[in-house]
Amino acid sequence: xxxxxxxxxTVLSEDEINRALxxxxxxxxxxxxxxxxxxxxxxxxxxxxxxxxxxxxxxxVEDIAVPVGALDVTMYRxxxxxxxxxALEPTDIPDGGVDGKTVVLVDDVLYSGRTIRAALTALDDxxxxxxxxxxxxxxxxxxxxxxxxxxxxxxxxxxxxESVRVLLNEVDGQDAVLVGATADAHPAPExxxxxxxxxxx
Amino acid sequence: xxxxxxxxxxxRILGGPQGDMLLRDGVxxxxxxxxxxxxxxxxxxxxxxxLPGLVDLHTHLREPGREDAETVASGTRAAAAGGFTAVHAxxxxxxxxxxxxxxxxxxxxxxxxxxxxxxxxGAVTVGLAGERLAELGAxxxxxxxxxxxxxDGICVxxxxxxxxxxxxxxxxxxxxxxxxxxxxLTEGAxxxxxxxxxxxxxxxWPSVAEEAIIARDVLLAAHVxxxxxxxxxxxxxxxxxxxxxxxxxxxxTAEVTPHHLLLTEDLVSTYxxxxxxxxxxxxxxxxxxxxxxxxxxxxxxxxxxHAPHPVEDKECEWDAAAFGMLGLDTALSVVQHTMxxxxxxxxxxxxxxxxxxxxxxxxxxxxxxxxxxxxxxxEPANVVLIDPAASRTxxxxxxxxxxxxxxxxGMKLPGGVVATFLRGRPTVEDGALTWI
Amino acid sequence: MxxxxxxxxxxxxxxxxxxxxxxxxxxxxxxxxxxxxxPTLRGRTVVNLFFEDSTxxxxxxxxxxxxxSADVINFSAKGSSVSKGESLKDTALTLAAMGADGxxxxxxxxxxxxxxxxSGWISANVLNAGDGTHEHPTQALLDAFTLRRHLGDxxxxxxxxxxxxxxxxxxxxxxxxxATLGARxxxxxPPTLLPLGVENWPCEVTYDLDAALPGADAVMMLRVQRExxxxxxxxxxxxxxxRYGLDARRFSSLPEDAIVLHPGPMNxxxxxxxxxxxxxxxxxxxxxxxxxxxxxAVLYLMLAGSGTGSAGGEDAA
Numbered sequence: 001x002x003x004x005x006x007x008x009x010t011v012l013s014e015d016e017i018n019r020a021l022x023x024x025x026x027x028x029x030x031x032x033x034x035x036x037x038x039x040x041x042x043x044x045x046x047x048x049x050x051x052x053x054x055x056x057x058x059x060x061v062e063d064i065a066v067p068v069g070a071l072d073v074t075m076y077r078x079x080x081x082x083x084x085x086x087a088l089e090p091t092d093i094p095d096g097g098v099d100g101k102t103v104v105l106v107d108d109v110l111y112s113g114r115t116i117r118a119a120l121t122a123l124d125d126x127x128x129x130x131x132x133x134x135x136x137x138x139x140x141x142x143x144x145x146x147x148x149x150x151x152x153x154x155x156x157x158x159x160x161x162e163s164v165r166v167l168l169n170e171v172d173g174q175d176a177v178l179v180g181a182t183a184d185a186h187p188a189p190e191x192x193x194x195x196x197x198x199x200x201x
Numbered sequence: 202x203x204x205x206x207x208x209x210x211x212x213r214i215l216g217g218p219q220g221d222m223l224l225r226d227g228v229x230x231x232x233x234x235x236x237x238x239x240x241x242x243x244x245x246x247x248x249x250x251x252l253p254g255l256v257d258l259h260t261h262l263r264e265p266g267r268e269d270a271e272t273v274a275s276g277t278r279a280a281a282a283g284g285f286t287a288v289h290a291x292x293x294x295x296x297x298x299x300x301x302x303x304x305x306x307x308x309x310x311x312x313x314x315x316x317x318x319x320x321x322x323g324a325v326t327v328g329l330a331g332e333r334l335a336e337l338g339a340x341x342x343x344x345x346x347x348x349x350x351x352x353d354g355i356c357v358x359x360x361x362x363x364x365x366x367x368x369x370x371x372x373x374x375x376x377x378x379x380x381x382x383x384x385x386l387t388e389g390a391x392x393x394x395x396x397x398x399x400x401x402x403x404x405x406w407p408s409v410a411e412e413a414i415i416a417r418d419v420l421l422a423a424h425v426x427x428x429x430x431x432x433x434x435x436x437x438x439x440x441x442x443x444x445x446x447x448x449x450x451x452x453x454t455a456e457v458t459p460h461h462l463l464l465t466e467d468l469v470s471t472y473x474x475x476x477x478x479x480x481x482x483x484x485x486x487x488x489x490x491x492x493x494x495x496x497x498x499x500x501x502x503x504x505x506x507h508a509p510h511p512v513e514d515k516e517c518e519w520d521a522a523a524f525g526m527l528g529l530d531t532a533l534s535v536v537q538h539t540m541x542x543x544x545x546x547x548x549x550x551x552x553x554x555x556x557x558x559x560x561x562x563x564x565x566x567x568x569x570x571x572x573x574x575x576x577x578x579x580e581p582a583n584v585v586l587i588d589p590a591a592s593r594t595x596x597x598x599x600x601x602x603x604x605x606x607x608x609x610x611g612m613k614l615p616g617g618v619v620a621t622f623l624r625g626r627p628t629v630e631d632g633a634l635t636w637i
Numbered sequence: 638m639x640x641x642x643x644x645x646x647x648x649x650x651x652x653x654x655x656x657x658x659x660x661x662x663x664x665x666x667x668x669x670x671x672x673x674x675x676p677t678l679r680g681r682t683v684v685n686l687f688f689e690d691s692t693x694x695x696x697x698x699x700x701x702x703x704x705x706s707a708d709v710i711n712f713s714a715k716g717s718s719v720s721k722g723e724s725l726k727d728t729a730l731t732l733a734a735m736g737a738d739g740x741x742x743x744x745x746x747x748x749x750x751x752x753x754x755x756s757g758w759i760s761a762n763v764l765n766a767g768d769g770t771h772e773h774p775t776q777a778l779l780d781a782f783t784l785r786r787h788l789g790d791x792x793x794x795x796x797x798x799x800x801x802x803x804x805x806x807x808x809x810x811x812x813x814x815x816a817t818l819g820a821r822x823x824x825x826x827p828p829t830l831l832p833l834g835v836e837n838w839p840c841e842v843t844y845d846l847d848a849a850l851p852g853a854d855a856v857m858m859l860r861v862q863r864e865x866x867x868x869x870x871x872x873x874x875x876x877x878x879x880r881y882g883l884d885a886r887r888f889s890s891l892p893e894d895a896i897v898l899h900p901g902p903m904n905x906x907x908x909x910x911x912x913x914x915x916x917x918x919x920x921x922x923x924x925x926x927x928x929x930x931x932x933x934a935v936l937y938l939m940l941a942g943s944g945t946g947s948a949g950g951e952d953a954a
Contacts, residue, residue, distance in 0.1 A: 075666065075677040075705075075937070085942030087655055088662040125672040391747075396834025402747035402771030402806060405833060471755070472748030516756075518725055518746035520769065 008165065008180030012154055017137065017175050020153030021050070024135055025057035027151045031133070032102055035062035039098055039129070041071040043107040043119055044089030049170035050137060051106035067094030071105070071126070073118035091122075098127040104151075108166040110136040113147035138177055140164050206230070207625065208238030212246035212586055214576055216548025222251060224582040227624040232578050246586055249619055250548050253556040254286025254583030256573045258349065258378070258456060258563055259432060259504035260529065262288070262319070264310060265303070266295025271509035271603050273310035273319060276529070278601040279507070281316040281628035283530040284585035284618040287572040288317055288507075289563055292324040293354045299324035299335035301343035308345035315637040316628045318572060320565050323347040325366050325377060329355050334366060341373040348564040351378035353432055354479070356414055358384050363418060367427035374564060376454075378430040379418050381439070382480065386410035391519060393466045393481040401469060403519060406481045412438040419446040419453055430562055431455040433506050435480040437490035444499040454562050456504035457491045459528055459535035460608055464488075468608070474515045474522030475608050478508070495554060496545040502559045505532045509604030527607040530600055534614035537589060542615060570624075582625035591617035601634060639939045641754040641763045645774040645814040653781070653817055659934035660782050660927070667704060667930075678707035681940050684737040686728065687766075688714045688744040693901060694766050694776075697925070698741045701932035707940070710735070725749060729758035737761045739940050747771035762939045770804045776900055777810035779931040780857065781818060783924050787896050788854055792819035797849045798840075799825040799881055800859025800908055803832050803870075807900045808859055812840050823849050827881065829870045830861075846881055850890045857898040858883050858909045874907055884910040896920050 012020070029035055035058050042051025048070045055068040072089040074080075105119050116134060123132060135151035140158045156179070158164060163182040167174050206225040214220050214232070221236035222229060231237070257280065263271035273290070280288045290307050292298035298307060304321040311319020323340035327333055329352045340347040350370060357363045357379060366377050387410045392398050394405025415431055419442060422429035431443060434455050446453040460478060465485050468476040476482060494500040508525025515522050536555065540546040546554070560566035560573020574580040592615045597607035621629040628635055639652065648656070667673040683702040685695050695711065702709045714728055725744075732740060739762045742750045747769030754763035767773040781791065788794050796815055802808040802824055815822045816839035823841040824831070835842055843849055850856065861881075863874050871877045878884075883897065891897075897909075897919040905911045913919060 072662070075675045080677065080941045083942055085938045085940075088659050090662065091665055121676065125666075125670065125675070127671075394833050396832075396837050399803075399832030399834050399838075400809070402769050402809065404770075407833075472751045516726055518744065518749045518752060520746040521725075 008178040010176050011179050012177035014175035021053055024151045025054055035064050035066050037102050038066050039101045040068045040104045044070055044072050046166050046168050047107040049168050069094045073122050076118040076122045093126055098129045100130050102131045103129040104133045104135055106135045108137050109164050110139045110149050113143045113145035116147050117145050206241035208241040208243045209246045210243055212249045212251035214251050215552050216250050224625040229578055229580050229582050249586045249588050252552045252585050253576055254585055255284045255555045256559040257285050257288040257505050258559040259506045260288040261508045262290040270511050274314040275603045277314045277317040278634055279529040281621050282601045284533050284621050285317050286583040286623045289320045289322050291353045292322050297324050297328050299327050301339040304340050304345040304347050305343050318570055321345045321347055322349045322351050325350045325352045325357050348375050349378055353380045356380050356382040364421050367422055368425045371427055376428040376430045378432050380432050381411045381414035383410040383413050392469045393483045397466055408436040408438050411436055415439050415442050423451050428452045433458045435461045435483050436487050440490045440494035440499055454501040456502045457495055457500045458506045459532045461491055462539040463535050472519050474519055475606055477522050477524055478526050479524035503536055503554050505529050509602050510606050515606050527602055531609050534616045537616040538614055582622055584622045586620040588617050588619050642774050643750050643765045644772045645777045645810040650817050656934050657782050660930040663930040663933040674704055676706050677941055678705040681707045681738045683707045683709050683739045684732050685711045686740050686742045691743055697928040698932050701929050726758055729753055733759040741766045743767045745769055767806055771806055772810045773806040774810050775932055776807050777814040779928040781814055782927045782931050783920055784855055794820045794854045795852050796820050796855045797823045797853040798857045801830045801861045802826050803830045805859050812838055825849050827871055853895050855896045861908050878907055882908050883913050885912050888913045
């Protein structure tokens with residue numbers, strides 16, 4: 001990570017992240033009345049390990065194997081022209097596809113909602129789910145589109161000048177959610193994108 | 202014609218000691234330490250070098266036929282700006298200069314233009330077609346008094362035709378200037394054949410295609426006892442063949458262009474067609490060899506092969522572009538840069554390679570408009586004053602040529618022509634062309 | 638991310654790998670899907686500028702651009718006064734005026750794509766789709782992509798390329814790219830069809846096809862034009878075929894899992910026999926499919942983003 005983390009404060013610890021995921025897993029099962037017909041898709045990069053963790057918990061609660069995969073939304077973004085083209089992350093749709101299933105999209109941070117819009121469009125090209133739900137670890141507000149999460153780990157009111165970072169063991173070697181002031185303040189969420197931060201994958 | 206007398210004060214004559222030079226009635230009237238210049242206009246030449254007016258044996262003036270690229274008037278102005286007082290106009294015009302009528306036309310246009318003498322070169326074969334001899338004798342006997350014959354641009358590749366041409370011009374002390382390019386080995390060729398040509402995917406132009414013709418023609422010239430002149434040789438092998446010929450005492454002369462003294466094939470990597478030329482730019486080793494050859498006299502002269510082309514013939518794909526580059530107004534700077542500043546040649550050597558020797562080869566050193574004469578009292582006042590300490594960034598847009606295809610555009614080169622005098626009359630003064 | 642793609646030599650190992658990885662994703666995003674189209678380049682205009690006929694290459698680029706939802710204009714300049722190359726400039730100015738974002742150029746003159754990209758006539762991204770006897774970088778990329786799918790990492794893999802290297806832009810680009818990717822390349826050709834200085838290329842060179850085959854992981858057969866024999870590059874089609882053609886006997890000397898590639902169009906019976914061309918280890922048809930993925934990847938990486946700061950006229954964040 002290029003930007004140093006001084007000035008950031010921890011808002012979720014490792015334990016808190018685990019508890020939040022456990023609660024979300026229960027909520028997903030309750031809402032779905034069981035785990036059958038579920039397909040969990042993480043949005044790269046940090047949405048993917050979160051989806052895997054969430055699915056593991058659902059599977060252990062319900063004792064059935066819930067298919068889990070990844071859905072890269074880069075090709076569907078509406079902000080491609082704002083930055084140099086980026087490398088694509090793998091898209092991995094589980095065997096059996098999404099037709100007629102309930103898809104749970106998983107991402108680390110919900111912010112402008114543009115990533116989720118792109119994910120819904122991407123999902124359109126994959127198949128026709130019965131329903132799509134959204135699970136995010138952190139909802140920091142400042143939506144630019146009429147999008148709302150079904151399952152939230154933590155609602156975290158932030159200012160536009162703040163930056164939210166989700167660190168995960170699988171990627172970063174530790175679990176934590178941090179908030180801090182960015183070195184260069186960004187006027188709007190869509191312009192606020194750097195590796196390892198929310199909305200950037 | 203011009204009654205004005207001019208006193209050049211304190212120039213270094215041929216780069217030697219300082220002296221004064223009085224130009225009066227078209228000749229050098231006085232020369233030495235303390236010349237009486239009463240009534241003459243004085244020019245302060247302190248720090249400048251005085252050389253005899255330069256003579257180019259190889260110029261393309263494009264008129265008649267391609268007046269969009271160059272005219273006799275514009276080409277001779279570019280020549281004067283470069284310190285030349287005479288140019289030999291190559292025969293590949295349209296119509297080709299293969300009759301007395303065309304060479305006389307070019308010669309007359311030169312007389313009217315007034316910035317430099319024009320010595321037409323006659324074609325060796327009718328229409329440069331390489332099939333039958335043009336009327337060489339008629340051109341020699343015409344008002345243009347042609348002595349140099351060349352199919353330049355095209356090689357006289359037929360050995361029998363070449364032999365006959367070499368023999369035939371002996372009758373009027375002519376010389377065949379051969380464009381040495383074996384045609385079959387260079388079909389569709391685009392650049393020097395090398396690892397680079399392989400990488401760039403441009404069809405290669407092997408050195409041997411030049412050297413094979415030179416070797417053949419040297420042997421032919423020896424066999425029939427004729428003078429032979431080699432145009433724009435460009436390879437180490439060519440230098441070695443000419444060196445060997447001279448060691449055997451054969452009457453062979455050779456020229457090198459300024460661009461082959463300075464530029465290498467690496468420039469082609471840009472696919473910028475300004476660097477497309479015939480013969481092609483060669484390797485750094487070839488450049489070193491032609492410099493050595495010019496220094497030791499193996500190569501007799503520098504000739505510009507000034508080849509103007511309109512913008513559209515260069516601003517295109519490499520394959521489609523025309524061969525050739527401008528050279529008249531930058532030649533002396535390039536020679537200073539590559540030969541003088543490197544210590545390979547002194548200024549009297551430059552005078553020899555760019556004035557005395559080309560005039561001798563072209564046989565224009567002895568008639569009533571003699572060129573390439575020594576700077577001595579009673580000789581024609583063809584003089585160029587140069588400032589070796591000057592330097593400039595070449596801007597092709599400012600060339601007196603109608604064309605802009607200079608390979609040196611944007612390049613910093615040393616030296617500058619301050620003044621040029623043609624039979625005592627300034628064609629360039631204070632670095633600018635005069636009105637004549 | 639990539640401004641122009643003019644030569645395989647322009648690609649670093651990292652960039653080449655990025656393109657191939659991206660092509661993998663393009664394949665995954667479209668293979669077997671009902672909806673093969675991605676919205677990525679909506680509103681962008683790609684011009685296929687073909688001064689030379691090549692239906693296969695043009696169609697491949699067209700399909701790639703369309704799968705990314707770009708607007709595609711096919712501009713066939715063949716027949717216009719190409720011999721007077723002025724038309725390249727005029728065509729470029731026309732395309733610039735039309736607002737082309739990317740220009741895919743095919744030309745019979747080496748360096749035409751380079752000229753287009755560096756002349757200042759047009760600010761669009763330029764993609765070389767084959768220039769004279771110079772290069773054809775996307776062909777090399779699709780070959781590398783195909784090789785990678787069958788062989789995995791290409792480091793230290795042995796690839797034998799057979800045929801007309803002198804006039805072949807495919808061989809040139811392949812040697813450069815495969816060397817960058819760490820493969821060991823051996824060129825096999827009659828000496829007349831090898832360029833001067835080939836010994837300094839990053840590959841081995843041999844005149845003996847039989848000696849090169851037993852250690853090969855892949856063999857790439859290049860098209861040899863029969864006309865070449867008129868210029869004395871080889872005595873006859875039959876002799877060429879005997880010495881440098883891949884027939885059943887030579888095919889059997891290859892290791893069991895080695896694959897055969899050919900950029901097409903094939904001269905069956907000349908450089909490759911029909912039974913070898915149709916063998917299941919020949920991946921020639923797959924190369925065509927892969928060409929679309931690779932070209933999608935390159936178009937995406939060239940046109941999707943705002944560029945690397947050099948692309949004019951884009952709204953930067």
